[in-house]
Amino acid sequence: SGVGSVAAVDLGATSGRVIVGRFDGGRIGMETVGRFANTPVRTPDGLHWDLLGLYRGALDGLRTAFRAEPRLASIGVDSWAVDYALTRGDRMLGVPYHYRDERTAAGVERVHAEAPFAELYRRNGLQFLPFNTLYQLAAEGDALGLADGMLLIPDLVGWLLTGQRVAERTNASTTGLLDVRTREWDVDLAGRIGVSASILPPLVDPGAEVGELLPHVLQELGAQDTGGRTPVVAVGSHDTASAVVAVPMRADRAAYISCGTWGLVGVETERPVLTDAAREANFTNEGGVDGRVRFLHNVMGLWLLSESVRAWESESGDSIDLPDLLAQAAAVEGPVGVFDANDPVFMPPGGMPERIAAWLRERGQPVPASRAEFARSIVESLAEAFARAVATASELSGVPVETIHVVGGGALNELLCQRLADRSGLEVLAGPVEATAIGNLLVQARAAGLVTGDLDALRAAVAAAFEPRRHVPRR
Ligand code: LRH
Numbered sequence: 001s002g003v004g005s006v007a008a009v010d011l012g013a014t015s016g017r018v019i020v021g022r023f024d025g026g027r028i029g030m031e032t033v034g035r036f037a038n039t040p041v042r043t044p045d046g047l048h049w050d051l052l053g054l055y056r057g058a059l060d061g062l063r064t065a066f067r068a069e070p071r072l073a074s075i076g077v078d079s080w081a082v083d084y085a086l087t088r089g090d091r092m093l094g095v096p097y098h099y100r101d102e103r104t105a106a107g108v109e110r111v112h113a114e115a116p117f118a119e120l121y122r123r124n125g126l127q128f129l130p131f132n133t134l135y136q137l138a139a140e141g142d143a144l145g146l147a148d149g150m151l152l153i154p155d156l157v158g159w160l161l162t163g164q165r166v167a168e169r170t171n172a173s174t175t176g177l178l179d180v181r182t183r184e185w186d187v188d189l190a191g192r193i194g195v196s197a198s199i200l201p202p203l204v205d206p207g208a209e210v211g212e213l214l215p216h217v218l219q220e221l222g223a224q225d226t227g228g229r230t231p232v233v234a235v236g237s238h239d240t241a242s243a244v245v246a247v248p249m250r251a252d253r254a255a256y257i258s259c260g261t262w263g264l265v266g267v268e269t270e271r272p273v274l275t276d277a278a279r280e281a282n283f284t285n286e287g288g289v290d291g292r293v294r295f296l297h298n299v300m301g302l303w304l305l306s307e308s309v310r311a312w313e314s315e316s317g318d319s320i321d322l323p324d325l326l327a328q329a330a331a332v333e334g335p336v337g338v339f340d341a342n343d344p345v346f347m348p349p350g351g352m353p354e355r356i357a358a359w360l361r362e363r364g365q366p367v368p369a370s371r372a373e374f375a376r377s378i379v380e381s382l383a384e385a386f387a388r389a390v391a392t393a394s395e396l397s398g399v400p401v402e403t404i405h406v407v408g409g410g411a412l413n414e415l416l417c418q419r420l421a422d423r424s425g426l427e428v429l430a431g432p433v434e435a436t437a438i439g440n441l442l443v444q445a446r447a448a449g450l451v452t453g454d455l456d457a458l459r460a461a462v463a464a465a466f467e468p469r470r471h472v473p474r475r
Helices: 051-068 102-114 117-124 133-138 142-146 153-162 187-192 215-220 239-245 276-280 303-316 322-331 352-362 371-397 414-424 435-447 455-465
Strands: 003-011 015-024 027-037 041-043 046-048 075-079 084-088 091-093 149-152 209-211 254-259 263-269 284-287 293-299 403-407 427-430 469-471
Touching: 003 051, 003 153, 003 239, 003 435, 015 051, 015 435, 027 051, 027 435, 027 455, 051 153, 051 215, 075 153, 075 239, 075 435, 084 142, 084 153, 102 117, 102 133, 117 187, 117 276, 149 153, 153 209, 153 215, 239 254, 239 263, 239 284, 239 293, 239 435, 239 455, 254 371, 263 371, 293 371, 303 322, 303 352, 303 371, 322 371, 322 414, 352 371, 371 414, 403 414, 414 427, 414 469, 435 455
Parallel strands: 003 075, 254 403, 403 427
Antiparallel strands: 003 015, 015 027, 041 046, 084 091, 084 149, 254 263, 263 293, 284 293, 427 469
16 A cells, blocks of 8 residues: 545535545545535426536535645546436536436336336346436437437546546446346347437446546646646445445444435345345345445435425524534434335425425324424434334345444434434444545545555455444443
8 A cells, every 4th residue: 555645526415525535554534625515406397406516516626636635646526326417429418307306207107118117126126216317318308319428427527527438337237227237238128218228338347547637627627737647537436335335344244324315224245136025125236346236225314304404494594503403303302203214205305394294194193393303203213214224134135234334424413323223223333424435535545556455454444544433222
């Protein structure tokens, strides 16, 4: 292992950041050099990501990164999964849709008429989520015929930086068009749902070089003097894949929850689990770094809390302090309603507290009467859904889970981690919070020779640098 630095661009569904990682003899140091909000934009045709705003945020952060470290060894980009832009030549065809846009229902019908879900599961191993890329593509209509390319969000940012088109495999595994066994594009399935294989870019694995920064990008970043020696390198570009790299776990004994907007709850396996039981439990087999499988289930996650806070702030004009709200939630006494955090009624944006109240009222459960009670009800419901998903993951995969690791923003939520320990009866280890960025940095650092070893070695380095907080079950 050597001395050097790399930069991670990590785009989350609610915010983005640019982080410089410094490596020295296996030690990791991190500095956040840019942070920006990710605010979706509604236009007459639906809900979109502000892609150029995010790209601007990434460029600003990278400029600061080069100022701090003029000799960056590489740049890596990760983001949420499934979303994409269609391209034609050098042009992006329209603004990428947000996966919470409701246009995809028609796409689901179209795809399932051609390939029923049970067949899809055999081919791609994915849980049903109405926004999986293949359903979105099937809902594109005319635009699909104009396109000669399709780029997932991190690959799209990579293309803007380098002019090179690739599809990084961990994220490609969330499209529904990647064969779960061969990890190659399922050209036959694509053709059947009207997607020309010619729009699917060449696949690359994490660690592969994508390309060098374009001259106008070097200039914008004030990095002309690097002479193009800072390539973009593919990482686990699906944010969850990067996060799982940085879970300081023993994969044969632990479950993980990558808890941000979503709670991705599962285990890491060597091979996909494609049983009827796994399909019926709606568990997914996503591609991990180093050919591992992320066998997991999407639970709604902190979205339930952030959407509630957004609703309260916009109706009252108050600004809500999350740690304060959670402290009040922890002090709530007596039982609160527990709802099904997996219910798809909670998927779209808007009116979250009302939807939660209606769910509980319809089932004769206590309805929260204050923000603190709502927050407590959300935390209890998430802890319950997480505990169940861990038990199911263990049962379906055969991994004997002794410990649950919580990484991402949810690791800061002590109430959630404690209630998860209580409800699961298992030890919960919380942290690191920035697991996604750390996983992104580590894969780049390994490609640059700054760290060495397999995932176990990388995870040992994470455990040494970021000591997790321990929660033991109370009852
Ligand atoms: C989390 C995440 C998750 C996907 C969802 C679309 O950010 O990538 O793994 O299912 O966003």
